Amino acid sequence: xxxxLVLSALLLPAVGLSQAAVIxxxxxxxxxxxxxxxxxxxxxxxxxxxxxxxxxxxxxxxTACGLFQVLDRKSFLADxxxxxxxxxxxxxSWSNVGAExxxxxxxxxxxxxxxxxxxxxxxxTGREDLKTSESAPADQVxxxxxxxxxxxxxxxxxxxxxxxxxxxxxxxxxxGKDVYRSDxxxxxxxxxxxxxxxxxxxxxxxxASAAFTSFRRGKPEIFLHRGGSSTPVVHAGRMATGVAFxxxxxxxxxxxxxxxxxxxxVAQVDGSNPRQVTNTPFFINSSPTWxxxxxxLAFVSxxxxxxxxxxxxxxGSGEAKRLTFQGNYNQTPDWSPRADLIAFTARDxxxxxxxxxxxxxxxxxxxxxxxxxxxEEPSFSPNGRLxxxxxxxxxxxxxxVMMFDGNNQSPLPMERxxxxxxxxxx
Amino acid sequence: MGMxxxxxxxxxxxxxxxxxxxxxxxxLVLLIIxxxxxxxxxQGVKVNLPEAKAAPVQSEEKKLVLSVDRYKxxxxxxxxxxxxxxxxxxxTNAKAQTDKEVYLHADRDLPYGIVVEVMAATQRAGxxxxxxxxxxxxxxxxxxxxK
Numbered sequence: 062x063x064x065x066l067v068l069s070a071l072l073l074p075a076v077g078l079s080q081a082a083v084i085x086x087x088x089x090x091x092x093x094x095x096x097x098x099x100x101x102x103x104x105x106x107x108x109x110x111x112x113x114x115x116x117x118x119x120x121x122x123x124t125a126c127g128l129f130q131v132l133d134r135k136s137f138l139a140d141x142x143x144x145x146x147x148x149x150x151x152x153x154s155w156s157n158v159g160a161e162x163x164x165x166x167x168x169x170x171x172x173x174x175x176x177x178x179x180x181x182x183x184x185x186t187g188r189e190d191l192k193t194s195e196s197a198p199a200d201q202v203x204x205x206x207x208x209x210x211x212x213x214x215x216x217x218x219x220x221x222x223x224x225x226x227x228x229x230x231x232x233x234x235x236x237g238k239d240v241y242r243s244d245x246x247x248x249x250x251x252x253x254x255x256x257x258x259x260x261x262x263x264x265x266x267x268x269a270s271a272a273f274t275s276f277r278r279g280k281p282e283i284f285l286h287r288g289g290s291s292t293p294v295v296h297a298g299r300m301a302t303g304v305a306f307x308x309x310x311x312x313x314x315x316x317x318x319x320x321x322x323x324x325x326x327v328a329q330v331d332g333s334n335p336r337q338v339t340n341t342p343f344f345i346n347s348s349p350t351w352x353x354x355x356x357x358l359a360f361v362s363x364x365x366x367x368x369x370x371x372x373x374x375x376x377g378s379g380e381a382k383r384l385t386f387q388g389n390y391n392q393t394p395d396w397s398p399r400a401d402l403i404a405f406t407a408r409d410x411x412x413x414x415x416x417x418x419x420x421x422x423x424x425x426x427x428x429x430x431x432x433x434x435x436x437e438e439p440s441f442s443p444n445g446r447l448x449x450x451x452x453x454x455x456x457x458x459x460x461x462v463m464m465f466d467g468n469n470q471s472p473l474p475m476e477r478x479x480x481x482x483x484x485x486x487x
Numbered sequence: 488m489g490m491x492x493x494x495x496x497x498x499x500x501x502x503x504x505x506x507x508x509x510x511x512x513x514x515l516v517l518l519i520i521x522x523x524x525x526x527x528x529x530q531g532v533k534v535n536l537p538e539a540k541a542a543p544v545q546s547e548e549k550k551l552v553l554s555v556d557r558y559k560x561x562x563x564x565x566x567x568x569x570x571x572x573x574x575x576x577x578x579t580n581a582k583a584q585t586d587k588e589v590y591l592h593a594d595r596d597l598p599y600g601i602v603v604e605v606m607a608a609t610q611r612a613g614x615x616x617x618x619x620x621x622x623x624x625x626x627x628x629x630x631x632x633x634k
Contacts, residue, residue, distance in 0.1 A: 095581050136579035138566035157551055157564035159581030 093469075094217075096129040097137065097160035097184075101177075102145060107170035111202045115168060115177065117474075118206035121246055122224045123164075125462050126214065126447065127469035132160055145180055152187040160184045166209065168202075175199045179209040181216065191216045203248060223442040227486055228449060229253065229262035229271050230460060233479035240273045240286075245442075247460055247473035247480070253286050261303050264486025265330075266310035271486075274302045283315055285330065294332030303348050306330070307355045307375070308398075314338070314349035314358055314375070325349050325360050327375055338377040350396045350403070351375070352421075359384065359394045359403050359421075370394050370405055370419065385419055387426055393438050396421075399445035402465065404429070406437045416450055418465065429467030440485040441465070449473075449483040519616045536622035537595040550618065551583045553609065555593040559601050570604060577612035588616035 101116050103109035124131045138154040145165040155163050163182040168175060174196050181191035193212040197205035207224035214222030226245050231238050234255075240262045243250035253262070257277040264271050270287040272294070283295035283304045295301040298317040305314045307327075314327045317335075323345045328335040339346040344364040351358060355375065362371045362381070367389040373381040385391045390408035397403065402418040409415055414435040418427045430436040434454035441448055445465065452461045455472070460480045463470040473480075535557065553573075554562040561570050568576050577583050589609060593602050606617055 130581065132581050133579035136576055136581065138563055138568070138576070151565075153564055154566050156549075157566070157580075157582060159583075159585060 093128060093130040095132055095159050095161045096123060096164065097132045097155050097158060097162070098123060098134075098164045099137075099139070099143070099166075100134065100141070102165075102167040104167060104169040107172055107199070108168035108175060111170065111175060111199070112168055115166075115175075115202045115206045118203040118246070118248075119164075119166065119210055121474055122207060122210035122222075123213075125246070125469070125471050126210075126223065127464040128214070128217070132158055145178070147182060147187055147189045150182065150187070152182070152184050155184045162190075164213065170199055173199055175202055175205055177205045177209050179212065181213055203244065203246075207244065220444050220446070223444055223447055223485075226443050227264060227268065228440075228460070228483050229264045229273075229486065230483040231260050231262065231481050233458075233481070240271070242271060245462075245485075247475035254284065254291055259284075261482055263304050263306055263484050265306045266308060266487060268487040272304040272306065272313060274304065283313070283332070285332075294330070295326075295328065295335070297335070301326075305349050305351055307351050308353055309355055312355075312375075314351065314360075316345075316347040316349065316360075318345075323347055325358060325373075327358075327377075336377065338373060338375065339381065340377075346371075348393055350394045352396055353398050353400045359396055361392050361394065368392050370403065372421070384421070384424065385426070386424070391417075395440045395448075397441045397445045397465065398443055399441075402441075402445075404439035404441060404448055404465075406439065416448070416467070427466070429463065430470070433470075436461075438482045440483050442485050443487055447485075449485050451481045451483065521616070521618050535595045536592070536620060550586055550588055550590050551580065552590045552592050552620075553605060555591075555597055555601060555605055557594040557596055559597065561605060570601075570608070573605065574608040574612050577609060577614060580612075583612070583614055586616075587614055588618065589614055590618040590620050592620040 098120055101112045103112045120131060123129045136158045138157055139151055143150055145167055161184055163184050164179060166177055166179045168177050176194060176196045178194045180189055182189055191213065193209060195205055195208040210224045211222035214224065223245055227242055228245060228247065229240060229242050231240055237258045238260055239252060240254040240259045241250040242253050242264070253271055254273055254275060257275065259273050259275045262271055262273040270285060272283060272285050274281050275284045278293070281300040281302050282293050283301045284291045285294045295315055298319045301315050301317045303316045311330060312327055313330055314325060316323050317326050322342050324340065325338040325346045326335050327338055338358060341362065341364045344362060346360055346362045349358045349360040357372055358375050359370055359372050361368050365383060369391050370384040371381040372384055373379065388407045388409065392406050394403050394405045401420060401422065403421055404416060404418045406414050407417050414437045415431055416429040416436045416439050418429060434452055436450055436452045439448045439450045447462055448465055449460060449462050451458050458479045458481045460473045460475065460483050461470055462473060552564060560567055561573055562568065563576060583589055591605065609617055
């Protein structure tokens with residue numbers, strides 16, 4: 062499968078096609094599309110008061126998703142009072158700042174809800190490619206921006222954008238560790254679990270429930286958070302950790318320790334009907350992640366002497382297949398929803414942790430991060446185009462996002478704090 | 488490129504002329520200047536171009552055009568910008584920074600100083616290639632008339 066995104070240029074003349082060019086998945090020709098995002102126009106004072114927040118969210122979405130080269134507004138030449146319709150736009154002034162596409166948005170608010178109209182233009186032809194309107198409650202102007210950005214993403218790629226998806230992550234506090242769920246940019250966080258140590262969260266495919274590992278009753282156990290409350294679902298063994306939802310959301314995989322060894326188990330979401338997947342006495346198997354078809358698991362095992370990634374069918378049948386052969390410390394695998402890649406953390410020869418992907422079929426390893434602190438705990442976006450991870454490059458644990466090939470790395474716009482172990486879900 | 492300095496016995500005499508060597512050095516060493524003929528460039532801003540017999544540079548792509556009209560107003564394309572803002576406008580301009588080349592379209596009657604200021608701002612913005620747009624037809628006509 063081709064793994065690089067390519068913008069087929071909007072400049073190309075449409076050959077008998079009325080549809081706009083599509084940002085396609087292709088070879089090494091990927092070039093971010095130069096995109097000008099005009100400052101949003103507000104049609105009333107209430108909308109004007111929120112346009113800054115809207116603008117920030119919209120710019121972040123376009124910048125962080127990696128498809129665009131969002132142009133610096135300081136270079137803009139167009140009249141700031143320029144209209145939003147094709148006939149009122151001087152496209153030469155946008156072409157002169159290097160823009161291939163232009164986004165214009167305007168906001169209107171009645172106090173209860175806020176409406177945003179967004180138009181996308183091809184600068185070379187002056188054609189309006191997309192006109193879309195969305196509404197949101199007045200206090201959710203960022204969500205409005207994410208929806209409109211998703212419409213642009215969908216229009217240009219024919220894929221569902223990541224901007225309305227969610228993350229779960231852990232925040233370190235003075236008392237312990239709390240689990241939060243937030244928007245894809247780390248904003249709008251809600252507390253899922255607090256009190257003691259709550260770690261290793263996973264978002265369920267239904268988008269509403271989550272699971273995590275908690276020490277609140279002493280030993281590590283797996284809790285399910287659903288409908289506003291958390292209940293323990295796996296409390297067997299010496300400890301149970303590292304839960305992952307199957308793609309259909311009906312099963313969970315986790316690691317359960319008994320004695321000196323730990324094995325991978327699969328159970329129903331409520332913890333019933335547990336079945337052992339791995340059976341390697343004396344060895345540790347942990348951090349399971351599901352293949353998108355739900356038939357296989359990738360996990361970490363030290364059965365070969367050092368922690369390496371292995372694949373095994375989720376029902377435990379057959380032999381485990383070793384996937385990584387480089388390095389001596391590979392951990393925290395996450396299987397791409399596009400099926401071809403598994404991202405993982407590896408300790409390199411200088412004892413730094415960095416992110417890599419391994420192709421499930423060919424075993425080809427690709428390095429994503431280097432010489433930028435420790436980079437750990439990758440998790441793919443639901444569309445498989447982006448990876449969220451933890452990085453210490455700025456001196457403290459911080460959530461970052463990048464493209465699946467390691468390009469376009471940027472921190473999430475969150476308040477400063479110790480944020481780790483992100484999991485990306487719907 | 489050395490200028491003729493005072494050599495020999497006269498070297499102790501005070502020089503009364505301005506030493507333009509540093510200026511010329513800066514402009515010519517750091518900027519690559521070439522001539523572009525006007526018919527290649529269609530611009531909204533009207534300027535009287537200098538005439539020059541220069542081999543036209545064929546340009547396949549549309550480059551960013553800076554214009555300075557006879558009133559010393561500076562334009563990027565057809566948008567007027569203050570001379571003080573020109574450097575930042577060019578530094579942040581993705582097109583200019585990708586091409587590393589702009590065309591300068593300045594009125595023939597302008598003082599040399601303003602043209603140099605525009606070129607210096609361009610160069611400070613990291614753009615090393617400046618195409619000087621000239622008018623080949625007038626100069627051709629004049630060349631014929633002289634014969």
